[in-house]
Amino acid sequence: MKKVSILGATGSIGTSTIDVLNRYPEKFAVRAVTAYSNVQKLADAAKKTNAEVAVIGDAKLFGELQEALNARQLKTIAKAGEKAIVEEAADPDAEIVVGAIVGAAGIASTFASAKAGKRLLLANKESVVCGGRLLMDTIKAHGAQLLPVDSEHNAVFQCLESASEKMRQSHRIILTASGGPFRKRMDLSTVTVEEATHHPNWSMGKKITVDSATLMNKGLEVIEARWLFDTPEDRIDVVVHPQSIIHSMVQYEDGVVLAQLGAPDMRNTIAYCLGYPERLNAGVKPLDFSSIHGLTFEKPDTKRFPQLAYAYEALRRGGCSCIMLNAVNEIAVENFLKGKIRFIDIPKICEVMMLSASEHAPKSLEDVLEADKEARILTQEYISGYTGE
Numbered sequence: 001m002k003k004v005s006i007l008g009a010t011g012s013i014g015t016s017t018i019d020v021l022n023r024y025p026e027k028f029a030v031r032a033v034t035a036y037s038n039v040q041k042l043a044d045a046a047k048k049t050n051a052e053v054a055v056i057g058d059a060k061l062f063g064e065l066q067e068a069l070n071a072r073q074l075k076t077i078a079k080a081g082e083k084a085i086v087e088e089a090a091d092p093d094a095e096i097v098v099g100a101i102v103g104a105a106g107i108a109s110t111f112a113s114a115k116a117g118k119r120l121l122l123a124n125k126e127s128v129v130c131g132g133r134l135l136m137d138t139i140k141a142h143g144a145q146l147l148p149v150d151s152e153h154n155a156v157f158q159c160l161e162s163a164s165e166k167m168r169q170s171h172r173i174i175l176t177a178s179g180g181p182f183r184k185r186m187d188l189s190t191v192t193v194e195e196a197t198h199h200p201n202w203s204m205g206k207k208i209t210v211d212s213a214t215l216m217n218k219g220l221e222v223i224e225a226r227w228l229f230d231t232p233e234d235r236i237d238v239v240v241h242p243q244s245i246i247h248s249m250v251q252y253e254d255g256v257v258l259a260q261l262g263a264p265d266m267r268n269t270i271a272y273c274l275g276y277p278e279r280l281n282a283g284v285k286p287l288d289f290s291s292i293h294g295l296t297f298e299k300p301d302t303k304r305f306p307q308l309a310y311a312y313e314a315l316r317r318g319g320c321s322c323i324m325l326n327a328v329n330e331i332a333v334e335n336f337l338k339g340k341i342r343f344i345d346i347p348k349i350c351e352v353m354m355l356s357a358s359e360h361a362p363k364s365l366e367d368v369l370e371a372d373k374e375a376r377i378l379t380q381e382y383i384s385g386y387t388g389e
């Protein structure tokens with residue numbers, strides 16, 4: 001029996017993880033479930049998983065969480081505060097940690113799991129984008145194991161599995177992108193929050209869905225791939241594949257391409273990571289090729305969606321550029337979701353703000369967190385005086 005902790009248990013990935021775990025009660029038990037503010041959903045997650053511990057990130061909600069657990073007659077121990085989440089990420093009782101917090105809020109817990117030598121099933125791409133080489137070194141130094149949950153990186157991981165060290169040195173990564181809801185829309189100036197939060201193929205949280213619509217998600221994934229697979233950015237390509245059936249590909253020296261295909265349902269990816277190296281059935285309907293009427297491919301349009309180009313640029317610039325771009329994007333998306341800026345302002349703000357990143361690469365987790373914090377303050381100040389011109 002393996003013990004699992006789910007950080008971000010109330011979100012889209014968290015919910016899918018619980019769904020998969022509940023298919024295998026004989027293989028897995030749950031140590032902890034965490035959330036930030038959604039107390040009722042967290043208590044429901046504790047009930048569904050029979051978790052030993054439930055942690056709410058917002059410390060003010062401790063009493064409410066305790067009540068919600070009592071109301072469900074659970075023995076689950078209530079904890080609260082961001083520090084408690086980080087402690088659970090490293091708790092010796094959990095063998096597997098699922099990192100499904102959204103945004104840079106997941107950085108500290110990802111590092112904590114890495115330092116504790118966990119098997120880390122990581123969906124939180126922002127912690128790879130910001131932690132970069134430092135995170136990969138930390139994982140190595142502490143004997144942790146990172147299994148990528150992000151569908152593209154999981155696909156690449158599977159395509160690289162049988163590759164020798166030599167083959168790995170010459171591979172190219174081809175990340176597929178759906179192109180988002182505005183792939184064919186020429187005028188982006190009137191995009192609404194409602195439109196930007198509906199992905200054509202995947203059901204996901206709001207932040208990543210907006211990122212898919214701007215192609216920032218693909219940009220973050222290029223950075224993520226750079227570090228996860230130790231592949232320089234000039235060997236990472238992006239191709240638009242609107243059907244989201246090929247999850248990504250690897251091309252070897254002889255030109256041959258391996259691809260991983262599946263239904264666009266994250267339960268497959270999560271099950272792969274939970275069972276690794278065994279394969280677990282997530283209960284997702286397998287692909288029916290006779291009902292697929294074509295797999296198509298296009299070049300990404302970086303004129304309409306420049307965020308993808310900014311990600312490559314941030315990698316080339318180095319220093320704290322990726323941390324900066326990630327933080328600026330998070331603040332811009334937050335403001336867009338609140339109706340304070342337009343969809344087309346998101347890349348405009350990123351373009352300006354990413355230039356103020358420090359050229360010194362972070363040397364510690366504290367440096368990463370400090371750079372992220374500063375970037376947020378600067379961006380919020382910039383947006384406060386922003387007129388859109």
Ligand SMILES: NC(=O)C1=CN([C@@H]2O[C@H](COP(=O)(O)OP(=O)(O)OC[C@H]3O[C@@H](n4cnc5c(N)ncnc54)[C@H](OP(=O)(O)O)[C@@H]3O)[C@@H](O)[C@H]2O)C=CC1
Nearest residue numbers: 008010011012013035036037038101102105123124204205
């Ligand atoms: N959804 C998907 O299919 C995919 C997601 N990913 C990545 O996985 C991560 C999670 O995405 P997704 O599940 O869609 O996101 P959701 O918005 O659905 O869920 C986010 C989770 O994080 C918690 N959370 C939010 N803010 C904080 C905070 N400050 N401290 C602690 N916990 C916090 C939320 O708690 P609460 O509910 O209380 O707010 C919730 O449990 C992201 O990094 C995303 O890019 C990658 C590939 C696919």
Ligand SMILES: CC(=O)[C@@H](O)[C@H](O)COP(=O)(O)O
Nearest residue numbers: 150151177178179180212217
């Ligand atoms: C499911 C997943 O991994 C998402 O990152 C998804 O790939 C988003 O789709 P886009 O290709 O539109 O960014």
Ligand SMILES: [Mn+2]
Nearest residue numbers: 150151152221
């Ligand atoms: Mn993805």
